[in-house]
Amino acid sequence: MYELTVLPQDIGADQYVPDRSIFAFEPGPIREQPSLDTLAIVANFFLDGFEIEIFGQRIPTRQQFAYRHLIVEHNLLNKHGEKFRQQIIELKRQGRKTEPAFALALGLTGDPYTELLKNDKSPNC
Template sequence: MEANNFDTIEYLKNGNPRQKEVYDVLIKSGIMDALQQYDPLLVGTIPINIDIEDSDIDIICCYDDSSEFSGNLIIMFQDLDDFEVTESTDNDAIIAHFTIDNFKFEIFAQDIPTRQQSAYRHMMIEHAILSKHGEAFRQEIINLKNQGMETEPAFGMLLGLENDPYEELLNYVI
């Protein structure tokens, strides 16, 4: 698996068919441009090619003011199918969901710089693990996800992590 610059979405243009579709919908919708002031990053399973059929397009953002961010999400996306915005008190996050062209989107934002958020850190670590362990390992992750397992627990199981995989992956030494 070649190294990607995950700071932009340009690598998707040369990706697998689903990544190319995601690139097209991101460009056509203008979402990344609309969110630009919040340092948006595409994260999750699609960038690292372990997505399954019902995987969301996950975008993380960083806000200074949660109320302003939430209000801007409503202004920008309220007319989209399945739109909803919620606030998570568990991790002080604003989360929006909507659908464009049969793609489910999740925008997740905190007042933490995007490259320091767990979703980005997990993706970078998972990308490195996939690069080290190869195609058979990637297929095992996808198989576990198709059986209903979440991404981090799937990595945890295959890597033999004994405790919370969300926490252990953040400190995993490759």
């Protein structure tokens, strides 16, 4: 039900190399996600039953998609209230990841990661 997304701080493109040596254990595949406007490097793994995702792009943290998703989700939870929050919790209990759960609760169609960003009103992007 719970997942944690780790966002690396803003680093230069020449320093941004996926390196397995940063892990004290085998993290699973580290992959490039080229479908985004800005290439992302993503690693997913489980630690003590808790899903961890490291997501980074070669842009300042506040412009990275994962950070922007967190802001949008926070704003949507505040806007739609407790009943909506409980609906998201239930969808996550059923095994959905966060963005797909929000998209389903909001009736969004298409790619949930892209559709949620359409709600981003922050000046940082």
